[in-house]
C-alpha cells in the first residue's frame with residue numbers, strides 16, 4: 250500500500266542528490282555484503298472470501314508443512330495456510346489478516362495437524378468463547394474445525410497463535426499477523442510490517458524443539474533471526490516517510506531496535522495509536538509486544554539492528570545483530586517530514602481509593618521440581634481463578650522481585666500503565682503486554698470488560714506453560730454499572 254503524503258520536507262535539489270549519492274557509496278563500502286542480501290519478504294495477505302465490505306471471512310488451516318528458512322534447506326514446521334486458495338502452502342508467519350474497526354471477523358479454522366490446537370487473538374477484546382483458551386472452550390481436535398466469529402473493537406497490529414502446548418506450537422511456526430485499521434490512519438508513502446522472530450535450527454534444517462534448561466529460564470531463542478519468516482535481509486525505500494508495524498513473536502528473545510542513529514517516532518503500541526507520539530533511538534520490544542513507528546528515510550542506506558539485551562540470570566540476548574538493511578531506490582526522495590498523528594484515549598478512572606490487586610511473580614529456576622514459575626505462589630493449571638466484578642476498574646500491581654524479565658500479557662483486556670517503580674508513566678496508551686523488568690514493580694489500570702475466565706500470563710510461553718499463568722473470573726456483580 251503506497252499513498253502519497255503531502256510532504257513539508259526540502260525538495261530534492263542538486264546538493265541533496267550529491268549527498269545521497271555520496272552516502273550510497275559510503276554505505277556500499279561499509280556494508281559490502283549487503284548487496285547480496287535477499288529482500289525481506291512482504292507478508293502474504295489472507296484472502297477475504299466475503300463480498301460484504303464490513304465482513305472479513307477467512308479460511309485458515311493449521312497443518313504440517315515445510316518452509317525454507319535457510320536457502321536450500323527444508324525445515325519441517327507447523328503453520329497456517331490459506332484454506333481459500335487451492336494449493337496454498339503453509340507459511341511462517343501465517344497469512345496477514347486485514348480488517349477495519351467495526352468489521353465482523355469470521356475465521357474458519359481447520360485443524361489438519363495430528364495434535365489439538367486453538368487460535369488465540371493476542372490483544373483483541375472479544376467474547377471469551379472466541380479467545381482460544383482451551384480450558385474455557387476446549388481445543389480443536391485433529392481433523393476438526395472451529396469458527397471464530399466476533400466484531401473487531403480495537404485498532405492496531407495484533408497477532409494470532411495457538412494456546413495449546415503454546416511454547417512448542419508457536420516455535421514450530423503457528424503464528425500469524427492481524428492488522429485492524431482506524432478510519433483516520435496517518436497516510437505515508439510506504440507501510441511495512443516486520444514480524445521479528447528467531448529459531449534454533451539443527452544441521453539438517455529442523456527446528457530444535459526439545460527445550461534445554463536455558464530455554465526454560467529465558468524462553469526458546471534461536472541462532473537464526475527471522476524477519477517475516479526469513480533471515481535478515483534488505484528493503485528498498487523510496488524515501489520520504491515509512492510506517493513500520495513491528496511485532497516480536499519470538500518465544501524468548503527481547504529485541505532492542507536501533508536504526509543506525511536516527512530516531513523512530515513511536516505513534517502506537519499494542520492497542521492502537523497513542524495520543525502523544527515520541528521519538529526514540531532505541532526501541533525495546535519484548536515477546537508479544539507491538540510498536541507502530543514512523544521513520545524518515547532517504548538520505549543514505551541504514552541498518553536496522555537489535556542491540557544486546559541483558560536478561561538476568563547472567564543471560565544475554567546477543568547484539569548488535571543486523572535485521573533489515575534499508576537500501577535507497579534509484580529515485581528515492583529525501584527524508585520527509587513526519588506527519589502529525591494523534592489519538593483520543595479516555596483515561597481509566599483510578600484514584601488513591603481504587604482497589605489494588607497484587608500479582609507477585611516468582612521463579613524457581615533450579616528448584617527440586619526443575620525450572621518452574623508462579624504467580625501469587627500458585628502454579629497454572631492448578632491455580633484458583635480470581636473472582637472480579639464486571640465493570641470494575643482496578644489497579645494491578647505486578648511485582649517482580651526475581652532476576653528475570655517477564656512480559657506479562659492479559660487476555661481480552663487492555664492496561665493503562667500508571668507507574669513503573671513509582672515513576673509515573675509519561676504516556677497514555679493501551680497495552681496488553683507489559684515487560685516487567687527484574688526487581689521491578691509496574692502498576693497499571695484495567696477495567697473488567699467482558700464476562701469470563703481470562704488468562705494473565707507471561708508471554709514467554711515456556712514460563713506460562715510451567716506455571717506463570719493466572720486467571721481472573723469476571724462476573725456481573727450487584728454493583729455492576731453495565
Ligand SMILES: [Cu+2]
Pocket residue numbers: 654655656707708709712713717
Ligand atoms: Cu516470564
